[in-house]
Amino acid sequence: MTNLTLDRRSFLAASAAVAGASFLPGSLLAQGGPIRIGTLTPLTGAGGPYGPVMVKAVKSVVEKVNAAGGVKGRMVEIVSEDDQTNPEAGVRAARKLIDVDRVSAIIGTWASSVTTAVAPLCWESKTFLCTVSGADAITLLPHQGYLVRTQPNTALQGRKFGEFAVEQGGKKVFYFSPQTPFADSQYAAIEAALSKAGGESRKYIYDDKKPSYRSEVDEMLRYAPDTIVLGGYTPDTSVLLKDIYRSGFSGTKIAFGYSVNQKLLDTVQPELAEGIFTISPSPAAGSEAYKALVSLIGVPSPDPYTTQIYDHINLVLLAIAAAGQASGEAIKDHIRAVSQSPDGVKVNNAVDGLKLIAEGRAINYDGASGPCDFTDIGDIIDCQFRYDQVQGGKLTLVKIA
C-alpha cells in the first residue's frame, strides 16, 4: 500500500508541475510584446499531407516581416498547433491558442468539421479566424464578422459552371448530380447564371450507386439540352458517361476537375470522355504573390491550401498594421480595408504593404490564391478557376481565369 500512496503523490506533483508550467507563457505577454498568431492546421490525420507545408509558408512570411522590422515595431510570433484533423482534438488545441497563448488570430483550419467546431470559440473570445474549409454552412454561422475563408464555396463554383456554359453558347443546361450536401446550392447558382443570360436549366438528382443510368439519360434527352453539367464523383460519373455516349448526345459537357481526372481518363474508353470541359478552383498561378510564395518555400507548385494560408497571414498582419493594434476585433474591423480598398495600391506581400501603411497610404492586397476580396459574411467574392478540356485522352489547359 505504501507504493500506492507514493505513486499517487508523485503523480499529483507531476500534474501540478505541468499545470503550473502552463501558466508561464500567458504571463510573458505584455502590451507592446510580440504579436501572436496561431496556426491550426492538420499535421496528423487525414489532412496530414497539407498542414506541414502550410505552417512552413506562414513561418517564412513571418521571418521576412520580422527581418524587416516587424509590424509597427512589434515582432510577430507564430504558435503552431495540430488539429489532428479531428474536431475534438482541434477544439482542445484552439482553446490553448486562445486562452494560454492569447493569439489575435487563428489561421489555416482545414477540415470543415474542425472549422465549425472552432469558430464559436473564436467569435466568443473575439479571436479572428481564417479558414480554407469549403462547406457552405461555415460562413452562415453567426460569427459576427470574426471569420473569413479563402476557399470558394460551392455557390461560387456553381456560378462559374453556369457562366462557362453560357460562354460556350449554352442556352439549355441539364444538371446531373448525386445527392451531395452541395447539390442544391450549386444548382441554384447555375440556374441564376443561366437565367441572367436568358437561358434555362433543369436539375436531376440521381442515386450514385446504380450500375446504369439509362432512365436518367432518357430524362435528359426529353429535355433536349445543349449543355450538361456533371456534378458527381469519379465512380458514378464513369458509369453515367457510358450511357450519355450511347444516347448520342453531342452537346457540351462540363464536369468537376476532381471527378473527371486522369484516373477516370485512364479507366474509361477514350471516346466517352473526349471533349469534356473540367473546372476547378485554381491558385492565382503567375501572380506576383504566387511567385513570391514559390520562391519563399521552394515548392514549385504549392497546393491551393498553402496559397490560401499565405494570404491569411499576409492579410492578418496588414490588418493589424492598418488598425494599429493587434486584437481580433481590430483585425475584424480592418481586414476589408487592406483586402479590397477600392482605391488602394495593389500589394502582394506583407512587407511591401506594411511600408505603404506606414506611409499612410491605402492598400489592396491581391494574393497567391486570388484577389482575396470578401463578402460581408466572409466568403471570397471571386477567385481564379482552371478550365481544362479532355483532348486525345489527356487534360489540356484551356485557360485560368
Added chain:
Amino acid sequence: MLSYLLFTLTIGGIYALLALSLNLIWGGVGMVNLGLAGFFAVGAYATAIVTGAGAPVIVGLGSALLASAIVGLLVTYGTLRLRGDYLAIVTLGLAEVIRLIALNERWLTNGADGMSGIVAPLRSTVGSQAFNLGYLVFVSAVVILMWLLLRRLDHSPFGRAMKAVREDQELAGFAGKPVLRLKLQAFALSAAVAGLAGALYGHFQSYISPDHFQPLITIYIFLAVSAGGVGRPAGAVIGAYAVVAFLEGTRFVAELLPGVDPLQAAALREMLVGAALLLILHLRPQGLLPERIQPARKTRP
C-alpha cells in the same frame, strides 16, 4: 489561462466518464469494447436531436442514456457468441457503422455538416465564463456520482458475479450465475455511461459532427484505463485526467524543446501516446491503482 484550465478539466471529466464506462465493461465483465466512440456518438446525437426539437436538456440527457443503452443491448445480442479479439473487432466496426449513419442520414443528423447550436444550458443568461465554471462543477459532480455508484456496484453481489463471468464464463454459469443477463445488464449500463459522456460533450461544445467520433478517442480512453488500473473505477478516473493532462501538457513541453518544429512536435505527441501505453503495459500492467480483490468472506464453521 483560467478558462483554459476550466475547459481542460471539463474535458477531463468527460474522458473520466468514458473511462468509467470502459472500466465497467472491460474491467468488470472482461468484454473489450472498441466501439466506445460509437456510444459516445449515440449519446451526443440523441440529445442534440431531442433538444433540437425543443425538449429540455434534462430530457435530452435522459434520451442519451436510453438510446445508448438500447444500442448497447442490441450489440450484446448481436455478439453473444463472440469473445476477446473477435468481440473487439466487431465493436470497432459498430462504431464505424454509427459514424457512417451519422454521416449519411442527413434528415436526422445533418450529415457531414454536423449539428451546430446544441443548447448550452443557461449559457445565454449567465455568460460564457460562468457557464464554463458551472459546467465544470456539474460534470465533476456527475463524475463523482458515477464513480461512487460504480464503486458500490463493484462491491455488490452483482459486481462479484460480473467478475466471476470475467474470470471464467463457463464456471460462473455452472455456479448458477445468469451469464447472459449479467452481460446484457453490464453492457447496457456501460453504454449508457458512454452515452451520457457524449451528451455532456454535446451540450458543452454546442457542435458535433461525424468527424468527432473517429476511433482516436477510443484509443485515448484505453490508454486512460490501462494507466489507471483496469477493474478499479478510481483508477479509470485518475487515468482519464492523467491522459488529458498528458495530451495538453505535451503541447507546452514541445514548445520548450529547442529545434523541434511543429510537425515533429505533433508526430512526437502521437508517438508518446503509443510509447506511454507500451511502457505502462510493460512496467506496471496493473496500472496506477490496481484492482482490489476483496477476500472471500469467511464461512462459518
